[in-house]
Amino acid sequence: MIRKSNRERRPDRLSTYFYQERRVLAGITLTGILYNAGLTAGPYFEGQLTLCLMAVLAGEKSGIDMIKLGGVYLIVILIVQGARCLKRFGVRRFANDTARSMRRVLYRNLVYQNPAVLSADEAGSLMTKAISDVDACAEGMRKFTTEVFDTGVVMIAYLGMLMAYDLRLTLLACVFAPLAALLAQKLKHPITRSAAAYKNSVSQLNTMTLDRVSNALTYRVFGCENQRDQALGDQLAVVEKNAVVSSAWENAMQPLYNIIAMAGVVFVLLRGVQNVSDTGWAAWDLAAFTTYLNCFSRLALKSSHAAKLFNAVQKAKVSWQRIQPQLQPVKIPDSTLPPTAGPAELKVEDLSFAYPHQPPLFEHVSFQVHAGQIIGITGPLACGKSTLGRLLLGELPYTGSLRINGLEIAQLNSAQISHLVGYLGHAPQLLSDTIEENIQLGEDLDCAPWLKLTALKEEVVAMPEGLKTQIGAQGTRLSGGQQARLALARTLARPRPVWVLDDPFSAVDPATEDEILRNLRVLGKDRIILLISHRLTHFAQFDQVLWLENGTARIADPATMMAENPAYARLVKTQQKKAGDDDEK
């Protein structure tokens, strides 16, 4: 028999979580059986105490006998309640551990899964899954585990006891309990439906809240605040309504389940009296009658709980179905790169790419770049400049070949690519943290040289808290140019064979751009720098210019590009003229 190790077990199966907690579950089983079997001691001792009291009154027993019996009952209660405490502790621990494990897997999925797969879900929905659905699942599993003992074991114990007293009466009186379970089963669909509607409305509310907060300025500037707040308020009302409906389906049926399960008490009373008066199916004394009645009401109550439990599990199942797709096993990619020799080299051959359901953005593109070169990438609007950068990150599937140092990008994982390609995207993507942490990202790096390289050092030194300055969400406490340079410093602090810099100078003045480019030239002497830009002021200083247009690519040194590509030459001249006019002004 092949035994699966913990790591091989599938996190998208519920059984995995029960298996992981097998030791805790074993403890719950022991204490649960002790507690629940011990519960039958209650009715038994109550019956014995009644009998003893009658004997004391009749002068057959003394008060001491009664005290002794009461003392034993007390000790039994203490043991039983002690077991109950331990069982509760175990069950809570089981739920907490399970929620933690699920959250860990879900988090890994969010971090490592293909962004295209994740983008199928709205941010609010992902948050709802990561927080409330995981809790709902763990809670469902906790309730199930608890009730297996609190209801299942104790029901069996009670049933056994009742049968021992009067088999036929027990069969007759207990015939109603399954009816409650049957009704609960029939209510499965409305319960599942209402729980799913509630969860979806919460997801939508979270998405709207995130949108409202992150786009607050846009809504204020365009005067849409009231309209957005109204929409948020409406969604809140939907959530409240769905919460009430969902909870009503789950909880409002409990009294009905109780009544159905208790219906058998009529038989217990009728036949019980006959048993005591020796005309029934069994011969009882008064203690037996008390014990039986007590035991039966507890059993009826428990069986109505079982019906409610069934509904609670149905509700938790909705959450499980929502998170299960995000609990697929994720392998953290191995970042070891195959060995390569020689200086950095980028070779693009016959590259073609199209976004889904769109015409090709690139067709049969080929070019080659060597170490020490700075390549300016430009072209008409939306010609695919940023997309080319993202292809080098391995984020998009392409045909043809895209090789860095002889390694095909499509055959590498994201961790390996991160050792080959440094990237600065269109948006600075800054963390809501200090300047220092935005560069270090948890690594032990000296920030000063990188701030100097990006002409940001003096400005940071002048800030009252220097490197420890908090920059706010997305760097909002910095100017646009400071944000761009801080993001550039973070990229340059991690030397890679290829750097892709997507429009790094759009918010930087020409003099600062000049200074940074001089520094880049020194820093990039054994690397390749691909600089994507619309601003062509400095393209004449670059080694090559890559012109993208209508799915094709032309690469040439800047002078040749000026001479042979009229569209490029026109663009350069227009920008030069505008710069001259600005200077005159």
Ligand SMILES: Nc1ncnc2c1ncn2[C@@H]1O[C@H](COP(=O)(O)OP(=O)(O)OP(=O)(O)O)[C@@H](O)[C@H]1O
């Ligand atoms: N994720 C995407 N899905 C579908 N189409 C996309 C996606 N991203 C970009 N596009 C489309 O691909 C084309 C090229 O986009 P890209 O951002 O690469 O161009 P660009 O040259 O960098 O643009 P710009 O000149 O505005 O800087 C555009 O028509 C754009 O609408």
